[in-house]
Amino acid sequence: MSTIETDLAAPPTDPPTTARHRMSLPSVKDVAASFVVFLVALPLCLGIAIASGAPPELGLITGIVGGIVVGFLAGSPLQVSGPAAGLAVIVYDLITKHGLETLGPVLMLAGVLQLGAGLLRWGGWFRGVSPAVVHGMLAGIGALIVLQQFHVLVDDxxxxxxxxxxxxIPGQFLGLTSDGAALQAAIVGVVTILGMVGWEKFKPASLRLVPGALVGVILGILTATAGGLGVKRIDLPSNIFAGVSLPGMDTFGTIADPTIIGLAIAIAFIASAETLLSAAAVDRMQDKVQTQYNRELGAQGVGNFICGVLGALPMTGVIVRSSANVQAGADTRASTIMHGMWLLAFVALLPAVLALVPTAALAGVLVVTGWKLIKFKDVRHLFNNYGILPALIWAATFVLVVTVDLLTGVIVGLALSMIELIPHFRRMRLKIEEQGHGEADHAVTLQGKATVLQVNRVTQLLDRLPARGRLKLDVSKLEFVDHTVSELITEALQRKKRSGLDVRLEGDGPNRHAKLAAAVA
Known part of the structure; x- marks a missing residue:
């Protein structure tokens, strides 16, 4: 038996990616999937830009860059990148306090930070961010989007x-009876929401690939047009690239501003965490390819740097578009790249169509999108499987994101997640023994304490596990595993099982590793 003693400071490595996913000719499925993703992405690019307090064309530019550039470089070939609802709140705050012209320098620096983190192979560390913090952050962002977009629903x-x-909000409700324009916008927004939710719930199987967001926006357009409603519409320039101005020397001077540096670090961290969380979800949805986390992080850095140069919005890997891509049957990264080309072709050839879209309809799409981010089942899952502390971490992160700001919520959540380690801080050591590495019969023994402090070693181990054959995982000497590492191992084992690996758990102890046992049951 060989004992694998990887240096604790060594950066996590990426799993191999098959050659067919590096770059290949698009299949018929790729072409079809790219058009589905384009239909999902178009209203979201516009709506997220408006929610961010930015001109709508900037969201389209980010979507185009995320598709064509990041799609070509991505370490998660089936993940789709673009402007993300998860960053709309922090960008809105940035633009409100510091002006739109500040966004470019912040994104350029954030992109450099992400690219540097990818080159330093730090991508795996983001997999060690507590699930309680990540899900609490996303739920808080979802709540902020709903609260914010309620006002846009009434053209305010x-x-x-x-x-x-x-x-x-109560004042907005009361004002609907006296403000005809607000009531008209609210009607368009409610029709959009009902159309989107109803379509997702009752759509025919033959039309399952038609996105609910598209249906909702079309219904909003028809309602506003047929009713002759005087609601606000999307205002796009005839050439979305006409307003793009490359950064001058004064831009590089502002990068040294401590405020700019702080904002860049916040956007880089949140964008990276959301991207890699989305990439992990894409891995769970299909078995065609695994994410190369460091490459994906670097690709996002390149994309955000370019968006900063163009003065566009920040991007992340986005689970809504990515799940649509996978469900539509995409085979390779070509579908992601082509969805960016569809966006570019549409805004170049049919910009007049976008001028028909009411802003209240886009607000309706974002209300539904934000509500979907608030997943109370996540806190129930944490409580049922790991106890009260992870659930409280989720709650604290959620409440602080909504009531204070996003960065405060994340920092406090990360600090609270370390409380779980305090009783186990002495002799915080993990020993990993492997037998039959690279063979059909693989045996792994974990001894000691598996915590977020050893996340790089754990991710290296999980990436080394075979996709098929048999695995014996002995945890009889594993004294403690925190909820972050437990989730990592559980998700990896479930994914390996789907690909054909027969997993057998030994020595699960007195209910200590019930979650791991459930994963291989």
Whole structure:
């Protein structure tokens, strides 16, 4: 038996990617999937730009860059990148306080940070961010989007903070009886929401690939047009690239500003965490290819740097578009690249169509999108499987994101996640023994304490496991495993089982590793 003692400081490595996913000619499925993703991405690119307080064309530019550039470089070939609802809140705050012209320098620096992290092979460390923090952050972002977009639903402007938006909602309700324009916009928004939700719930099987967001926006357009409603519409320039100005020397001077540096670090961290969380979800949805996390992180850095140069919005890997890509049967990265080409062709040839879209319809799409981010089943899962502390971490992160700001919520959540380690801080050592590495029969013994402090070693081990054959995992000497590492191992074992690996758990102890046992049952 050989004992694998990887250096604790060594960066996590990436799993191999098959040659067919590096680059290949598009299949018929890729072409079809790319068009489906384009239909999903178009309203979201516009809506997220408006939610961010930016001109709608900037969202389209980010979608094009995310498709064509990041799609070509991505370490997660089936993941789709573009402007993300998860960053809309922080970008809105940035633009409100510092101006739109600040966004370019912030994104350029954030892109450099992401690219550097990818080159330094730090991507695996983001897999060690506590699931309680990540899901609490996303739920908080979802709540902020709903509170913010409620005001756009009535053709008004959102306020600065989540609490301000929440406090103003009753007044908006009361104002509908006296403000005809607000009532008309609300009708369009509600029709969009009902159409989107109803389609997702009752759509015919033969039309399952038609996205609900598209159906909702079309219904919103028809309602506003047929009713002759005087609602706000999307205002796009005839050439979306006409307003792009390359950065001058003054831009590089602002990068040294401590405020710019802080904002760049925040966007880089949140964008990276959301991207790699989405990539992990894409891995769970299909068995065609595994994510190369460091390459994906570097590709996102290149994409965000280019968006900064163009003055566009930040991007992440986005689970809504990515899941549509997988469900539509995409085979290779060609589908992601082509969806960017569809976006470019549409805005170049048919910009007049976008001028028909009411902003209230896009707000309706984002209300549904934000609500989907608030997953209370996540906190129930954490509580049922790991106890009260992870559930409280989720709750604290969620509440602080909504009531204070996103960065405070994440930092406090990360700090609270370390409390789980305090009783086990002495002799925090993990020993990994492997037998039959590279063979059909593989045996792994874990001894000691598996915590987020050893996440790089754990991810290296999981990436080395064979896709097929037999695996014996002995945890009889594993004294403690925190909820972050337990989730990592559980998801990896479930994915390996789907690909054909027969997993047998030995020595699960007195209910200590019930979650791991359930994963291989």
């Amino acid at each position: 402007s959102p306020l600065g903070t989540g609490l301000q938006n929440m406090a103003a």
